[in-house]
Amino acid sequence: GESVGLHLPTLSVQEGDNSIINCAYSNSASDYFIWYKQESGKGPQFIIDIRSNMDKRQGQRVTVLLNKTVKHLSLQIAATQPGDSAVYFCAENAGGTSYGKLTFGQGTILTVHP
Amino acid sequence: DTAVSQTPKYLVTQMGNDKSIKCEQNLGHDTMYWYKQDSKKFLKIMFSYNNKELIINETVPNRFSPKSPDKAHLNLHINSLELGDSAVYFCASSQEGRPDTDTQYFGPGTRLTVL
Numbered sequence: 200g201e202s203v204g205l206h207l208p209t210l211s212v213q214e215g216d217n218s219i220i221n222c223a224y225s226n227s228a229s230d231y232f233i234w235y236k237q238e239s240g241k242g243p244q245f246i247i248d249i250r251s252n253m254d255k256r257q258g259q260r261v262t263v264l265l266n267k268t269v270k271h272l273s274l275q276i277a278a279t280q281p282g283d284s285a286v287y288f289c290a291e292n293a294g295g296t297s298y299g300k301l302t303f304g305q306g307t308i309l310t311v312h313p
Numbered sequence: 314d315t316a317v318s319q320t321p322k323y324l325v326t327q328m329g330n331d332k333s334i335k336c337e338q339n340l341g342h343d344t345m346y347w348y349k350q351d352s353k354k355f356l357k358i359m360f361s362y363n364n365k366e367l368i369i370n371e372t373v374p375n376r377f378s379p380k381s382p383d384k385a386h387l388n389l390h391i392n393s394l395e396l397g398d399s400a401v402y403f404c405a406s407s408q409e410g411r412p413d414t415d416t417q418y419f420g421p422g423t424r425l426t427v428l
Contacts, residue, residue, distance in 0.1 A: 233416070242317070242403050242419030273375070286354055301417065302371050303356040 211310045218279045218306045220288035222272040229291040234263060234274045237286045284311045316340050317420035319404050325426045326394055334423045336404030345387035346405040347379060362387055366419045399427045
């Protein structure tokens with residue numbers, strides 16, 4: 200069935216390193232992708248999004264890359280900080296009749312060591 | 314000035330009971346959602362409402378009934394609670410519910426524990 204998944208469930212990095220979190224999706228009709236960050240005890244928080252007509256989008260310290268050929272999405276965090284420690288989710292929206300419906304991946308736990 | 318708020322934050326109850334979780338958003342958004350997050354952190358949409366009208370109704374037991382008295386509120390009522398209902402429930406809202414642009418803003422979650 201249609202799904203969004205992550206290759207690595209956990210990622211541990213040192214403070215100052217760059218982090219890359221990966222996500223694979225299977226629904227070729229998906230046209231909008233979002234990365235969310237969820238800190239312990241809190242709700243998911245929007246980080247960055249990208250539409251299917253783009254292959255790269257940059258924010259503050261974060262970059263999302265989209266490779267539609269292999270249905271792969273990644274989130275790059277530059278100069279990772281302890282405050283970046285959280286669970287990161289990718290989500291997709293297939294558009295069309297999937298009105299506002301996001302399908303979330305399983306999540307990757309990012310741990311940043313000082 | 315909380316954007317999306319939920320009450321209660323924690324809810325512990327016995328099997329068979331009926332309980333409600335309330336959600337309010339002050340963002341002026343037209344669309345609200347309920348998600349369930351299981352113990353493995355998997356997030357799955359349950360319902361969405363746009364201007365008080367049900368838009369998304371996933372395969373959820375009919376013991377779960379959302380109610381939207383106005384577009385700023387979306388409450389979730391659960392009848393005959395079961396052990397498997399234990400999870401964290403998140404409310405979210407977005408401007409219009411458009412699939413290609415809207416950011417969904419999440420509440421802090423309600424941790425439901427059924428004993």
